[in-house]
Amino acid sequence: MSTAGVNSAAGSHAAGARIVNGTRAIVTGAAGGIGAALAAELVSRGATVVLADISATVADTASALSTDTASGFESGAHAWVGDVSSVAGIDELIAFADDRLGGVDMYFANAGIIGPGELGENDADWDAIIDVNLRAHIRAAQALIPRWQEAGEGYFVATASAAGLLTQIGSAAYSVTKHASVGFAEWLALTYRDDGIRASVIAPMGVDTDLLRASGADGPAQAAVTEAGTVLTPAAVANVALDAVEAEQFLILPHPEVLDMYRMKGSDYDRWLAGMSRYQHRLNEANRLNEETTHAGND
Ligand SMILES: NC(=O)c1ccc[n+]([C@@H]2O[C@H](COP(=O)([O-])OP(=O)(O)OC[C@H]3O[C@@H](n4cnc5c(N)ncnc54)[C@H](O)[C@@H]3O)[C@@H](O)[C@H]2O)c1
Secondary structure, X not given: OOOOOOOOOOOOOOOOHHHHOOOEEEEEOOOOHHHHHHHHHHHHOOOEEEEEEOOOOHHXXXXXXXXXXXXXXXXXXXXXXXOOXXXXXXXXXXXXXXXXXXXXXXXXXXXXXXXOOEOOOOHHHHHHHHHHHHHHHHHHHHHHHHHHHHHOOEEEEXXXXXXHOOOOOOEHHHHHHHHHHHHHHHHHHHHOHXXXXXXXXXXXXXXXXXXXXXXXXXXXXXHHHHHHOOOEOHHHHHHHHHHHHHOOOOEEOOXXXXXXXXHHHHHOHHHHHHHHHHHHHHHHHHHHHHHHHHHHHHO
C-alpha cells in the first residue's frame, strides 16, 4: 500500500501508522453498521476512503466523516452508491476510487446480507446471498490482485463472521457463505504473500447493527447470536479490526472466546455437533413456547 505520509504519522496510533496512515481504502456496506465504523476508524488513522453501499444513505455517512469539525481538516471520505456484488458495480467502484483517491491499497469486503432462514426455498434465495457474501469478494479480488501484484502490495479484508468458523443456527445460507468467505480470504493470504499482498478476515459474533436486528427479533437465529456472547458496538469491532490489520494478523476475533469455540470444534467435531444440536433443540422449544404464549394472548 501507499507509504505516503508514513513519516509524518504522529498521533495516537503510532504502532500501526506505518500501514494505515496515507492508504487509500474502499469499504463496502459502509452506509451504517460495521462498514461505517471501519470507514470512520480508517479516516481517524489517516486513510482516505470510499464508502460504498447500495443504500443512498451512504452519502450522509461519508459527509459526516469528510470534515473533522475540530480541525476543519478535509479527511477525504467519498460516497459511492451501487451494487458491490456485480462485476459492473465493482469495476465502476474501483474506477471511482482511482479517480477520487488515486488508487486502491486496501479493500474491505464488508457488505453482507443475512439471507433466507433455514434451508431457503429456491435458487434465487441462495443466489442473492452467495452474490453478496461470497462472489462480491471473489470479483473484487479478481479486479485488484493483478494490480496489487504489479505494485508489490495490497490488503484485502473480508468481514465474514464467527458463523464462518462455527455455524449460524437457523440459516444454512449465511453459515455456508461465511465459511466460504473465510476459505477465500485464507486462500488469498497464503497464495499472494510473496507478492507483498495481505489478507485478513473479521469474524465477530453479535454486533449491534441493522443486520442483527433483521435476523428476527424472536427467532432462533438472533437468540443464538445474542445468547452466545456480548453484543459489541460496531465501533469496538472496527477498532479491534484495524489494530489487527496494522499487525497483519489474519484471523480477527472481536469476541476472543470464538477461538476457544473454534478449537473445541476442531478437536472433537462430533462432540461439538452434538452440543450444537442440543442447543438448537432448546432454542426451538423456547421459540415454540413463545409462539404458543403469543397465540394464547391473541385468543
Ligand atoms: N451484526 C452482526 O452481528 C454481524 C456479526 C458477524 C458478521 N457480520 C457481518 O458484518 C458485515 C456488515 O454487516 P452489519 O452487521 O454492519 O449490517 P448492516 O446491515 O448495518 O450493513 C450491511 C450493509 O451492506 C449493504 N449492502 C448489502 N448488499 C449490498 C450490495 N449488494 N451492494 C452494496 N451494499 C450492500 C447494506 O445496504 C448495509 O448498509 C456483514 O458482512 C455481516 O454478515 C455482522
